[in-house]
Structures are given as structure tokens and as C-alpha cells.
Amino acid sequence: MAEQAQYEELARQLSAVGAVKRDLGRILPADCPAGAAAVLTLLGRHGDLRMSALAELLAVDMSVTSRHAAHLAGRGWIERSPDPADKRSRILRLTPDGEAMLLELSRRSTELLAERLSDWTEEEVGQLIRLMTRLRACFGAPPPPPPPVPVREPTTRTPAQAT
Amino acid sequence: MAEQAQYEELARQLSAVGAVKRDLGRILPADCPAGAAAVLTLLGRHGDLRMSALAELLAVDMSVTSRHAAHLAGRGWIERSPDPADKRSRILRLTPDGEAMLLELSRRSTELLAERLSDWTEEEVGQLIRLMTRLRACFGAPPPPPPPVPVREPTTRTPAQAT
DNA sequence: TATTGTTATACTCTATAACTATA
């Protein structure tokens, strides 16, 4: 349990990290903005995904992933095949061109980070990754409100009268 | 010096932290979006600031801070007084109403963080803050290309011939 | 009737460029 001043400072740093993200965004290819790049990365990491699974991983509305996916498909970097098991669904898969683009994205961001973090130790970078991963896990999917109160286990007692 | 896979993972987590920021953004008052809130926070922390200083702290273009400042001034949360020393400049200062809003912002973000990070120790939160602060320091202001080579300290040696 | 996905619309954030006033 931390103190209020710490939470304020953490909020401050979360806001400030936007500057880092903007710098990373500036090195992206012109036709692959950050949102599309994030989708490519997740497909590379998790393999084929449905739109809904992708939206959940990104913690954004499905309408957002739909737009990004349309952008990627238009560039030939992913293909959206109908799911034979559920004709409403579409399955996203990287194409060879998409994998090439993903490689290029990785190359660029790695290069920038390696330059800017040249004086960090591997352990320090690892620490930051661990903490950010854990932080992320605490957000994004508001812990579903505790199930509607399991009411009470069925018992043999006489239920209280409803008023 | 870290490995490529680590940099890739760090880039991934930086992208994912957007979900955290969106959650924090959702609890803001309707008339105080995240950009304006960031300005209030910096004024609270650094005291009166010029537009240009604010832009540098936020690592955004001055046109951006100008917009946010106009929004805040319109709500009566800051005042922009002319700098007597340089009539082109404006100095931003929190008004009492602005300080009240800042307090409310702090209250809300602290409450959310305290809830979501209830199982973090103070030391863990402190670690994350330290690492994020250091990360931020490595970005935002592309280290100005090393000064045009301080040429060479004046010496008594005969300078090499320029070619 | 509920769910998957798409599209239209609106809002926020940011950068670029043009402009005004002052240095």
C-alpha cells in the first residue's frame, strides 16, 4: 500500500510517458501509424486472432480494431478470412508482407530504444518491463464487478420476505 | 546494454500502457480533458510558467500548450498575465479555482490508482516511478546533436592546417 | 434476442504552417 504522494507522482509519470510514445511514433513508416503497428505486433505475438480477441488485448472498442484491420488489409499486410465455425467472425492473419513490415517495425523501435537506453543495464530494462506489465494487468479490463452477488447458497432456510 | 528481445518487449509495454492512460482519462471531469489536466498539474508542481517553458516540460509544440491554456483560462482555472520583462511572453498562474480543480483531479486519480494497485507495496510503486522517470528523461528532447564540436580548447599548439 | 463486426460521427491530442507582436 503506497501513499497519496506516490500515486500522484505515478499519475504524473504516466502522463509524461506520452513523450516517449510520441518519439517512438515518429520513427514509424508513413503508411503504418501506431495503431496499425500495434495490431501487427499482437498478431505476430499471438498468432491468428479474431477481431473481438484483438479488441480485448488492446483494451479498445472493437470499432477501433476494425478500422485498424481495414487499414492493414488494404495494404496487404493481413488477411481477414471468415471463421468457418461462426460466419459472423473474421480471423486476422499476417501475410508474408505483413511479417516483413513487422520485422521492419521491430528493427526501428529496437534501434531507437537501444540508442536512448544505452546506459541502462539489462536488469534495469527487465525491471521496468516487469513493472509495466504488472501495471497494465491492473487496468484495461475493469475487474468485472464481483458477480451479481451469488445471492446466497441455496439453503433449507426459509427466505426472508421481500419488502 | 539489453538485448533486442527486451527492447521489443519494452516497446510492446509502452504501447500497452495506453490502456492505463485511457482508464485514468475516463475519470476526469467532463470539462477538463487530459491535456488540460496535465497543464494544471505542471503549474501546481513548478509554479508560474511561461508558455514556452510549459511546452518544453510537456515535450509538445507550443501551439498545443496554447490551446490547452486557452481552455483553462476560459474556465477561470488559470490566468495569463503579460510578462513585464518581455511583452511577447505570457505567464501562466493557477487561480484559486484552478487549485481547487487540481485538488479534485488529484483526488480522483489517486483514488483509482489506490484501488487498482492495492496489492503493490510502496517499494514497488516507488521502483516503477523511478524507472519511468528515468525513461522519460531519455526521450522528449532529442539530445541536441552534440554541440557543433567545441572545436578544440584553445592551446598554444599550432593549429592543424584546414584542408 | 444476442453477438460479431462495420461504418458514421464526434471529440481529443498533436504537428505544421501562417500570422501578429515584440525583441
Next chain:
DNA sequence: TATAGTTATAGAGTATAACAATA
């Protein structure tokens, strides 16, 4: 001529709501 700040405009990210197709 250079700098501080403003404003207009454009691009990107996201959310909401309405809609189509399927379950």
C-alpha cells in the same frame, strides 16, 4: 531578422450509436 505566442488546418486514436449479418 529572430522569437513568443496564437490560430487554422489536418491526421491519428478512440468512443458511441446505428446498422447488417449471423447465432
